[in-house]
Amino acid sequence: MDGEPLPDWVIPPPGGFTAADFLRMDGLLPRHTELIDGSLVFVSPQTMWHAQVLKLLENELDRQAPAHLRAVREMTVRLGERQAPEPDVAVVTAEAFDRGPSCTHFLAEDVVLVVEAVSADSVERDREIKPRRYLAAGIRHYWRAERDGDRTVVYVYEFDPRDAAYALTGIHHDRLKVTAPFDIEIDLTAIGQRR
Template sequence: MEREALPDWVIPPPGGFTADDFLRMRGLPRHTELIDGSLVFVSPQTMWHTSVLNLVANELDRQAPTHLRAVREMTVRLGERQAPEPDVAVVTSEAFGSDPSRTHFQAEDAVLVIEAVSPDSVERDREIKPRRYAAAGIKHFWRVERDGDRTVVYVFELEPANASYALTGIHHDRLKLTVPFDLDIDLGAVWRRR
């Protein structure tokens, strides 16, 4: 029995892939990310994951001031060996509309990044990715988790003195904030048709 040849991207070069290598790769599975020079593949999404991200992305885009836009599942190049795909990002309108064929944003384009935790992404979404986002200077980070039938949003803001995120709130039923802009999201609406 002959083994099928593996694609070139299966075997990383010495030292791992760079973000430039990653952004040129074709044929990768959907939602592949580059973290610390390694390719990360994600498992299929659950209905909760999809529903909560639809709600949050739609509400963020609807409520954002005109200079900002929300976008789902677009790569953000953070540095030489980092190109994760946040579940939702709020980016500048200038970056959002600058090129309809774009495949990624730069860290400086992003005002807020959001990760919805799945069983296979707990460590990445709680520990690894927030550290990488903070090191890249993205000012706001939210982590969305499921607690039984409820959706919980953990809100973090960059503390510039130590380039890490500080927790500013835990929201269970309603997400009402004034930063990065005035925002009010009914988290109980995850399962309701809008």
């Protein structure tokens, strides 16, 4: 049975897509498509928990950030030749944030912190693959939010130059309070509450 032909962008070139290929496909791909290791990654619809975590973290990080930093949600970050993930939330320099409304992505050097909220389809990507790519690109701070029953848990990682790896610096259940990359305090129990 013959169906409609596949769009050209579905078929990867030899060696996979590059970040430049990926960024040129803006407008062709489904929302929230990522490029990881030269392959297009399509994500499943998000849950209400995921949406609420992203909203809280983006709002609080942006509100508490010093003037030279801004928080932004679901923007592509070009990490390298074959890497262009879309972190759930990122803290970037104000200079990068102010590039204008037509900006479609940031560069790794623009990013201070990335946050991923783990979904059923992203467990391996968010716990293993993406942190390695963020680390290799020089992003110093990585947070991972996960659901534990009715609670949200945030795992906080910071680059450890001695081991050249991310080191777990805290596991936060009800209240996230850290001093790096800046002083931050977030009530995680607010997730799911009307504000």
